[in-house]
Amino acid sequence: MALDKPYLDIPGTTIFDTEQSRKGYHLNQFCMSLMKAENRERFKANERAYLDEWPMTEEQKQAVLARDLNWCIRTGGNIYFLAKIGATDGKSFQQMAGSMTGMSEEEYREMMIKGGRSPEGNRYLGEDGDAQPHRQPQGNS
Amino acid sequence: MAYISASVYTSHVPAIGAALDQGKAEEPYWQPLFAGYKFSKQWMQEAKPDVIILVYNDHATAFSLQMIPTFAIGTAAEFQPADEGWGPRPVPIVQGHPELASHIAQSLILQDFDLTIVNEMDVDHGLTVPLSLMCGQPKTWPCPVIPFAVNVVQYPVPRGQRCFQLGQAIRRALDEYDEDLNVQIWGTGGMTHQLQGPRAGLINRQWDSQFLDKLINDPEAAAVIPHIEYVREAGSEGIELVMWLIARGAMSDVAGEAKPKVRHRFYHVPASNTAVGHLILENSR
Numbered sequence: 001m002a003l004d005k006p007y008l009d010i011p012g013t014t015i016f017d018t019e020q021s022r023k024g025y026h027l028n029q030f031c032m033s034l035m036k037a038e039n040r041e042r043f044k045a046n047e048r049a050y051l052d053e054w055p056m057t058e059e060q061k062q063a064v065l066a067r068d069l070n071w072c073i074r075t076g077g078n079i080y081f082l083a084k085i086g087a088t089d090g091k092s093f094q095q096m097a098g099s100m101t102g103m104s105e106e107e108y109r110e111m112m113i114k115g116g117r118s119p120e121g122n123r124y125l126g127e128d129g130d131a132q133p134h135r136q137p138q139g140n141s
Numbered sequence: 142m143a144y145i146s147a148s149v150y151t152s153h154v155p156a157i158g159a160a161l162d163q164g165k166a167e168e169p170y171w172q173p174l175f176a177g178y179k180f181s182k183q184w185m186q187e188a189k190p191d192v193i194i195l196v197y198n199d200h201a202t203a204f205s206l207q208m209i210p211t212f213a214i215g216t217a218a219e220f221q222p223a224d225e226g227w228g229p230r231p232v233p234i235v236q237g238h239p240e241l242a243s244h245i246a247q248s249l250i251l252q253d254f255d256l257t258i259v260n261e262m263d264v265d266h267g268l269t270v271p272l273s274l275m276c277g278q279p280k281t282w283p284c285p286v287i288p289f290a291v292n293v294v295q296y297p298v299p300r301g302q303r304c305f306q307l308g309q310a311i312r313r314a315l316d317e318y319d320e321d322l323n324v325q326i327w328g329t330g331g332m333t334h335q336l337q338g339p340r341a342g343l344i345n346r347q348w349d350s351q352f353l354d355k356l357i358n359d360p361e362a363a364a365v366i367p368h369i370e371y372v373r374e375a376g377s378e379g380i381e382l383v384m385w386l387i388a389r390g391a392m393s394d395v396a397g398e399a400k401p402k403v404r405h406r407f408y409h410v411p412a413s414n415t416a417v418g419h420l421i422l423e424n425s426r
Contacts, residue, residue, distance in 0.1 A: 006369045007296075012340030013377050017296040025206055032205040035226055070338060079337040079378075080201040080294055087226030093155060094413045097341040108342060112411040113170075116333075116344025123373050131340035138339065 009124055012131035016078045024076020027064070030054045031081035040088045069100050102137020143241065143315040143322035147188060148388040148401070149181075150356070150420040151274055153197060153329045155266040156413035158230055161273050174417060177407035178274045184404060184421060185275050185283065190325040192238045193286045194245075194311065196387045197267035197329045198293045200225070203259075210257035211299050212307065214249075215264075215288035216242040223263035232269050232278075238285035241318060245287070248314035254307055264288055271329045274419075293330065293381045297368060304383045305364035308390020328388030330381025332408075333374070334415035343376040344416045349408065352382065353418060357403055360389045378415075393424045401425070 007015045014020065021028075030051065033039045043050040051061045063071035064085065072082050079096075086096040098108030111117060121129025130138055160171045202223045204210065220235040246258050268288055276283055292298060299307075308326070315324055332352070335343040352375075355363040364386050371380040394400045401422040409417045 007372050010340070010373055012338040013335065013372070014338055015296050015372065015377060016294065021206060021295050028201075028206050032201060035202075035224065040226075073337055078201070078294065081206075084201070084226050092413075093336065097336045097414045100337060100341050101339050111342055112344075112414060115346065115410050116416065117335075117340065117342040119343060119345045119348070119374060122340055122343065131338075131343075133339075136339050 011122055011125050011127070011129065011133060014073050020076050021078070022076070024060075024078065026054050026056045027060045027072065027075060027077050028081035030056060030064075031077070031084040034084040034088050043088060067099075069096060101139065102141075103139030104141040107139045107141065143192075143318040143320060143324050145312060145315060145326055145391050145393070145424060146190065146323050147325050147404075147421060147423045148392055149271075149275065149325060149327040150385050150388060150418065150422075151271050151327070151329055152331055152412065152415060152417040152419070153267045153270040154412040154415045154417065155225070155270065157417075158266050158270040158273055159227070161278065162231055174409050174412055177409055177417075177419060180405050181275050181419065181421060182277050188325070189323065190284050191322040192241055192284055192324050194289055194324060194326045195268055195271065195286050195329070196289045196291060196327060196384045197271070198381060198384065199290050200265055200267055201294065202265035203262045204290070204292075206295075209292055209295055210290070211292045212254060213257040213259050213290040214242055214246050215259050215262055215290070216246060217260050217262065220262060220264045220268075220286075220288060222269050223265045225265050230266065230269055232273060233281045235264055235268065235272075235282060235288070236285045238287050241322065242287045244318050245311060245314045248317055249307070249310055252310040252313065254310055259290070262288070267329060271327055289387070291384050291387070293383065298380055298383055300368070301364045301366050301383050301386050304386040305360065305390040305395075308387040308392075309395055311387070312391040312393075312396060326388045326391045328385035330384050331375070331379055332382065332416040332418040333376050333379045335376030336378050336414055338377075340376070342414060344410055345374050345376070346410065346416065348374045349416055349418055353406065353408070353420060356385060356389055357420070357422065360386070360392075360395060363389070389422075392422060399425045
């Protein structure tokens, strides 16, 4: 009998469970390697060559090269690990979080100052909140 | 005997540490947040704890996916602030309390909480931001700190009920300690926030307020909140709030004594992507 995963019906959300963690192991460990300054330098000098040192899938490598964090997460990435790529690029956590919504940095920051994203319509897939799949990407940019 | 004099609850947003370290605390964006901790800093100076048990989570800093301990206690003499990719925070080295930490480890394992014991570890913003919020920017932290790390990165995180029971077990462990020590326990992380996906930026003010009420007045009810409610209502990273239940479980009323006194309550949106919540509860003694 399969494990109950009641969190699969939340829009715009991927829970980093043991299955995602298994899929993303090498992707996340690659991210972890960017904690070291010399690795950040090597990665920046030749991203593709550095990625090829890791037993990641081609799709994971493409997702990293594209800096598409939603794509990285679909292939098993976790935001706390992916944040190391952002740090290497000189991005703040807010810039990274905002990048996954489609909003511009300014639009996302403004949403947070106004009290953040409402949970209304964003609790279950099939409602009509701004995080629902049929309303992506968000923002005007 | 060592005893819990008070519990402190606070968010540990990394941007708060960066704002302090870069001298931005008086900027209009940050000023209302730090104003909410003014009382707390003064209270800390009067409370003078001998040791702080600081419940926090590591954010892919000391623990990668190579090993994922659910509950880990730091038993070292000192812990260096970690380089999380932006360079280490310019804050004091964290002095540990190896004697009390190893006592707690032994007691908890015999109470069926199978802890991971960590003798070498750097500590990230999860631990140092709460210290900065409560103590400001001193040359040394006011007392030794026992880091108590909880996995809230990989799902499933420990259940709220288990965390609440763990707090109760920590209290019993302190009862068995010979030296007379004034101990505070801090629960950190939260409140509502989501850092990933198209739903990033979720804030649920009403849920947060209800959680704070429950934590104060009916912690047993807060302890049975299921994971799915945290994720759906408080955001995928809001589930960090289970760590607050460890601190709450260690308070005297849970063991049948008097209700704690609420010394301070504060709530503010936003700090970067997150709703910031803060409570100070004091045991009567």
